[in-house]
Amino acid sequence: MQIINFVSVDFISKDLVKPVLHFKWYFFSYVEPLPKAGLELLLFVLAAAAVLIALGRFYRIAVAIWFVGFTYLWLLDKGFFNNHYYLMSILCAMMFFLPADRWNLFRKNAPRVSIPRWYVLAIKVQLFIVFFWAAINKMQAGWLVNHQPIAFILDYKAQFTGDASWDSGLLENGMVWGGLFFDLLVIPALWWRPTRWFAVAGMVVFNGFNYYIFHDVGEIGIFPWLLLATVILFFPADSGEWIRARLGIARKKAQKKSALRGKHKSPQQPEAGTPLPRLAWVFTAFLAFQLIFPARHLLVPGHVDWTGEGQRFAWRMKIMYKDFEMHWYMVDQAGQGPRYEVNLGGILTPKQYTALGYYPDLIPPMARYLKEDARRRGLSDPIIQVDFKSGLNGWGQQNLLDPTVDAATLVAHPLRRAEWILPYEFGEPPP
Numbered sequence: 001m002q003i004i005n006f007v008s009v010d011f012i013s014k015d016l017v018k019p020v021l022h023f024k025w026y027f028f029s030y031v032e033p034l035p036k037a038g039l040e041l042l043l044f045v046l047a048a049a050a051v052l053i054a055l056g057r058f059y060r061i062a063v064a065i066w067f068v069g070f071t072y073l074w075l076l077d078k079g080f081f082n083n084h085y086y087l088m089s090i091l092c093a094m095m096f097f098l099p100a101d102r103w104n105l106f107r108k109n110a111p112r113v114s115i116p117r118w119y120v121l122a123i124k125v126q127l128f129i130v131f132f133w134a135a136i137n138k139m140q141a142g143w144l145v146n147h148q149p150i151a152f153i154l155d156y157k158a159q160f161t162g163d164a165s166w167d168s169g170l171l172e173n174g175m176v177w178g179g180l181f182f183d184l185l186v187i188p189a190l191w192w193r194p195t196r197w198f199a200v201a202g203m204v205v206f207n208g209f210n211y212y213i214f215h216d217v218g219e220i221g222i223f224p225w226l227l228l229a230t231v232i233l234f235f236p237a238d239s240g241e242w243i244r245a246r247l248g249i250a251r252k253k254a255q256k257k258s259a260l261r262g263k264h265k266s267p268q269q270p271e272a273g274t275p276l277p278r279l280a281w282v283f284t285a286f287l288a289f290q291l292i293f294p295a296r297h298l299l300v301p302g303h304v305d306w307t308g309e310g311q312r313f314a315w316r317m318k319i320m321y322k323d324f325e326m327h328w329y330m331v332d333q334a335g336q337g338p339r340y341e342v343n344l345g346g347i348l349t350p351k352q353y354t355a356l357g358y359y360p361d362l363i364p365p366m367a368r369y370l371k372e373d374a375r376r377r378g379l380s381d382p383i384i385q386v387d388f389k390s391g392l393n394g395w396g397q398q399n400l401l402d403p404t405v406d407a408a409t410l411v412a413h414p415l416r417r418a419e420w421i422l423p424y425e426f427g428e429p430p431p
């Protein structure tokens with residue numbers, strides 16, 4: 001489904017081939033896009049791998065291909081990073097170790113497949129971590145008091161569709177508080193049998209509504225459908241047979257399968273007291289890291305959504321709105337000569353431009369690109385200055401950085417604080 005989404009939005013041409021500049025990840029600066037034909041072939045290979053995964057054919061090879069190929073695509077540019085891309089890569093990495101290759105559609109008289117509970121438990125815990133942090137991240141004044149970015153999104157949706165009913169205070173409050181409590185409660189409710197079907201209904205309504213709102217005014221992609229697909233993990237393993245029995249479907253097939261199970265021994269679940277395998281402990285360490293890593297911004301002074309330090313890979317999904325205005329200048333003769341304003345619209349895609357306005361760590365590479373471009377244009381000893389004003393979550397605008405410095409000399413390192421980002425003077429105090 002993700003491949004269909006990529007094709008429908010012309011992802012290869014618009015986001016990978018057209019840009020003259022790609023914002024590189026710090027530890028993956030060597031990753032370069034293939035030629036257009038190679039990228040289109042990669043999408044075809046990923047589509048074929050997805051089909052093989054669904055059919056249970058060459059499962060582990062197909063999952064490995066999907067993980068490597070898909071992760072490669074979003075590592076090409078920070079400018080189109082999405083949390084759900086990261087989640088899909090995590091789930092694929094975990095799925096590689098699942099013994100799902102014991103079954104496939106083409107095996108005749110296939111025995112019933114049993115998977116150790118801890119495998120499925122690990123994936124459910126990962127989903128809990130995503131929703132847990134999504135809820136924690138909403139517990140801030142920008143979301144609860146200023147209702148941002150929901151207020152902005154609904155206002156934009158009303159303008160985009162010409163339907164003023166979207167700009168509704170009731171809907172705005174419902175999305176703000178409903179989103180918080182949904183993220184906080186839905187996974188525990190799916191886990192607990194008495195509330196499971198209520199949670200399923202909530203998942204359907206919530207994700208369907210999210211897709212309806214965001215599919216044309218925001219980057220949501222297939223995320224709602226991905227979450228709906230995970231619901232099945234919270235039901236007992238025999239739920240499918242129970243439903244078929246209640247509906248009276250294929251009783252003869254069920255009897256035949258029962259007879260076959262007498263001939264084929266199913267893999268047994270570990271007995272009580274059996275030590276967990278080493279892989280289970282690896283998964284445990286990985287999940288502990290996933291639980292702690294989103295809190296890394298607490299070690300950095302300043303508001304995480306203002307500085308952007310610790311913002312990615314932390315499940316801070318749709319909780320940031322920035323009202324920004326930026327002007328970029330090439331200044332000749334080390335800042336003493338003529339000053340030329342640069343039109344970034346001819347360099348960046350709309351998605352990259354928006355990302356540049358939201359994430360300060362994209363400023364240094366943008367400035368270095370412009371400095372090299374200025375030299376190619378014949379400027380002697382040019383510097384790049386940025387007049388960048390931004391407001392966070394409905395509060396006032398202020399300078400993000402000193403507009404007189406040469407932005408090409410700035411550094412954004414994932415393990416060091418960016419001292420050049422000015423402290424935010426408005427709104428809520430840093431968390």
